[in-house]
Amino acid sequence: MHVRRLELVDFRSYERVVVDLEPGASVLVGPNGVGKTNLVEALGYVATLGSHRVATDAPLVRMGAGAAVIRCEIVHGGRELLVELEIVPGKANRARLGRSPVRRSRDVLGALRLVLFAPEDLELVRGDPAERRRYLDDLLVARLPRFAGVRADYERVVKQRNALLRSAYLARKTGGNRGGDLSTLDVWDAHLARHGAELLAGRLALVGALAPHVTKAYDAVAAGRGAAGIAYRSTLEAADTTPDRAALEAGLAAALAAARQSEVDRGMTLVGPHRDDLALTLGPLPAKGYASHGESWSYALALRLAAYDLLRADGIEPVLVLDDVFAELDNGRRERLAELVGSATQMLVTCAVAEDVPEGLRGARFTVSEGAVCRAG
Numbered sequence: 393m394h395v396r397r398l399e400l401v402d403f404r405s406y407e408r409v410v411v412d413l414e415p416g417a418s419v420l421v422g423p424n425g426v427g428k429t430n431l432v433e434a435l436g437y438v439a440t441l442g443s444h445r446v447a448t449d450a451p452l453v454r455m456g457a458g459a460a461v462i463r464c465e466i467v468h469g470g471r472e473l474l475v476e477l478e479i480v481p482g483k484a485n486r487a488r489l490g491r492s493p494v495r496r497s498r499d500v501l502g503a504l505r506l507v508l509f510a511p512e513d514l515e516l517v518r519g520d521p522a523e524r525r526r527y528l529d530d531l532l533v534a535r536l537p538r539f540a541g542v543r544a545d546y547e548r549v550v551k552q553r554n555a556l557l558r559s560a561y562l563a564r565k566t567g568g569n570r571g572g573d574l575s576t577l578d579v580w581d582a583h584l585a586r587h588g589a590e591l592l593a594g595r596l597a598l599v600g601a602l603a604p605h606v607t608k609a610y611d612a613v614a615a616g617r618g619a620a621g622i623a624y625r626s627t628l629e630a631a632d633t634t635p636d637r638a639a640l641e642a643g644l645a646a647a648l649a650a651a652r653q654s655e656v657d658r659g660m661t662l663v664g665p666h667r668d669d670l671a672l673t674l675g676p677l678p679a680k681g682y683a684s685h686g687e688s689w690s691y692a693l694a695l696r697l698a699a700y701d702l703l704r705a706d707g708i709e710p711v712l713v714l715d716d717v718f719a720e721l722d723n724g725r726r727e728r729l730a731e732l733v734g735s736a737t738q739m740l741v742t743c744a745v746a747e748d749v750p751e752g753l754r755g756a757r758f759t760v761s762e763g764a765v766c767r768a769g
């Protein structure tokens with residue numbers, strides 16, 4: 393798979409830009425702040441419908457414009473596919489696939505398989521569980537696009553169930569003994585158990601497949617210094633032992649019943665995959681709170697490389713993006729990374745200083761200056 397053309401209109405700092413790309417390595421070079429990351433962020437958005445830098449869409453639209461458009465031509469298995477996304481902050485995105493509108497923007501997920509590694513990925517190791525859940529879910533959707541619907545259904549149920557618990561909590565707080573209306577909570581419990589079990593089963597199977605790739609990738613990046621291991625940590629005890637969906641659904645239903653009083657007392661949903669985590673260990677220690685800066689970097693990189701390897705092992709060669717990462721790596725790690733990814737079908741590398749990129753990865757070169765991108769060699 394490779395991206396042949398990326399066109400942006402009113403996206404971030406670009407009024408309009410078109411970049412024609414080829415398979416192999418492309419290096420996007422330019423001074424700080426000219427818009428290199430903005431380009432690859434747009435590709436990441438096509439692949440995940442989210443930004444690796446911001447949680448909301450508003451910053452993605454050029455200041456003063458009402459909407460941003462991303463057009464991306466993808467070549468896969470000899471066939472071309474055009475994905476078009478219109479981002480209007482506060483509203484649902486509009487999407488087209490091969491020039492036809494699609495009902496929901498999430499229908500474009502799976503069209504572009506992309507693995508993006510960026511400085512923000514340090515948060516995968518050091519940040520909150522939400523960062524790691526997003527990593528898992530994005531990878532799950534990249535492998536099996538139907539999980540975009542599973543994730544959206546689950547998130548909707550948690551949101552509505554939380555709203556119900558919250559309004560009952562507030563009613564109780566303001567109205568003395570009146571507890572608010574929780575009569576529909578049983579129905580929401582059943583929805584949460586069903587969608588939650590599906591998401592949980594998907595994540596558990598994913599972590600099982602991913603774990604050996606993470607260990608291998610860390611070993612390669614850190615040149616054998618330390619053994620990395622990942623494990624899924626669920627609020628549901630049964631999830632540690634069984635990835636069976638029916639058993640997980642029954643387990644979630646039972647856990648919700650057991651947690652009912654605490655949930656009512658606190659006004660929020662306390663059980664389910666939205667509270668889970670991916671535990672990262674380095675040798676006998678947790679990576680979070682123990683790993684050094686360099687080790688954390690290597691770990692974050694290993695997580696992305698493992699995702700890349702797993703997608704590749706599935707028979708889908710993803711596009712690889714390395715955003716501003718070489719400046720952070722020492723020479724040994726740079727060279728090892730170059731060796732590991734040198735055979736990628738398509739790789740985009742952004743950097744402020746071209747010399748930071750190992751020679752083996754210096755393919756086509758693009759110069760990025762404010763608002764424009766030029767092929768330089």
Ligand SMILES: Nc1ncnc2c1ncn2[C@@H]1O[C@H](COP(=O)(O)OP(=O)(O)OP(=O)(O)O)[C@@H](O)[C@H]1O
Nearest residue numbers: 404405424425426427428429430451452453454455
């Ligand atoms: N919504 C927006 N509207 C207008 N300009 C924006 C918007 N969002 C970001 N920018 C501008 O884009 C620039 C940042 O672009 P980007 O992050 O791609 O830089 P970069 O070339 O990757 O820099 P670095 O090398 O420092 O990482 C900033 O100057 C910022 O002001």
